[in-house]
Amino acid sequence: MQEQPRRQSRIQRKNRETILTAALREFSARGFAGTTIDQIAEAAGLSKPNVLYYFQSKDAIHTELLRGLMDLWLGPLRDMRAEGDPADQILAYARRKLEMSRDYPQESRLFANEVLQGAPRLQPILGGELRELVEEKSALIALWIAEGRIAPVDPHHLLFSIWALTQHYADFEVQVRAVLGPDHDPYAEAEVFLDQLYRRMLRVQPRE
Amino acid sequence: MQEQPRRQSRIQRKNRETILTAALREFSARGFAGTTIDQIAEAAGLSKPNVLYYFQSKDAIHTELLRGLMDLWLGPLRDMRAEGDPADQILAYARRKLEMSRDYPQESRLFANEVLQGAPRLQPILGGELRELVEEKSALIALWIAEGRIAPVDPHHLLFSIWALTQHYADFEVQVRAVLGPDHDPYAEAEVFLDQLYRRMLRVQPRE
DNA sequence: CCTGATCCTGACCAAATGGTCAATAATTTG
């Protein structure tokens, strides 16, 4: 519970990092319950007791991973600004989120796994930090709509749609690839698709 | 492996059904590895050996559930027809898929869990039956585009987007509810949102 | 109401798993 104030040794930092990287790979591939400490230890090139020397328990590793994840996850949304063209801002957010799915698919799956199972360790963040951030950005989008700079949409569901559409390519990657076959670049195609989708959806109609 | 040709007794049908229902609830809530036969047995009101009297193994229960799932899952897409207005057809599909997320969230999560972990038992279906179905419907959508009846989009990714946007409300339900708070009806709002989204996206632009 | 088939269970087992610990090795530091 209490954070050790003693600063970490070099070897400590390295091994904790190694364990977290290995654990991310394992947890994201087989879920929390489906992953054993032995698997993590082997993936990290350490013995099981050694892993437990650095982390109190399997649960502690998982919790640590999730904590680190949220910052990475919320970053792009935080960067959505009032300045600039609204549609460009929203599109930039979608694009960055898609890049994150492409570059951090394990993180995406870890998150999906957690939420899918009812987010037992994330609920406070979802209903707290995330909710407030969404509220703030929704207000911004609502403002843009009120100013007539983008077409009217429900801001919350607009954000949900960005999450759903981008994370889908990481979380359901096997399905996407199985359906598309080998001669496709899902992420490149998705970028074009999302661009079209949001441009059309947000374009202000001259007269409906 | 071989199907018992002897027809099932009444009690057999009832208990197998009870077990499958209980197992769906448990598996969808905690994943395959996170669920024990004992939990399934208790949820079904049976003893563990009794559960194993009706199913050879925990794996057999899971496999049976997944098999039954695919028909339910692919049904709405199969119903997308060449007749009628293209945009209406696509919208009807999206709406039905959203209803399925609302009415069968456990099934959605079971499926998500499976795909998330690499779809070890579903890959043949994904690359086979599903892929063919998607190919067929993509061709239909491409035809509609060629005829100028809907705006041009990548048909595959259009289908992906429908899956992602609708399943999101079931799979990430805790997140959606945590962000929206208690005074919202996610599915009702989503229906409106999806309607707007696809109408705007698919509307043929007079002159771009 | 007898008999064979179906249904059900307590007791049990082997393997896996999360976690501990005493002892040893390596490293840091005075």
Added chain:
DNA sequence: CAAATTATTGACCATTTGGTCAGGATCAGG
């Protein structure tokens, strides 16, 4: 370089878990 601290591990343990089995209960049909 010696003492103290930190890192590592083999052996071990208690619990959980998937699955078995022999025997008893129940039920359908003649």
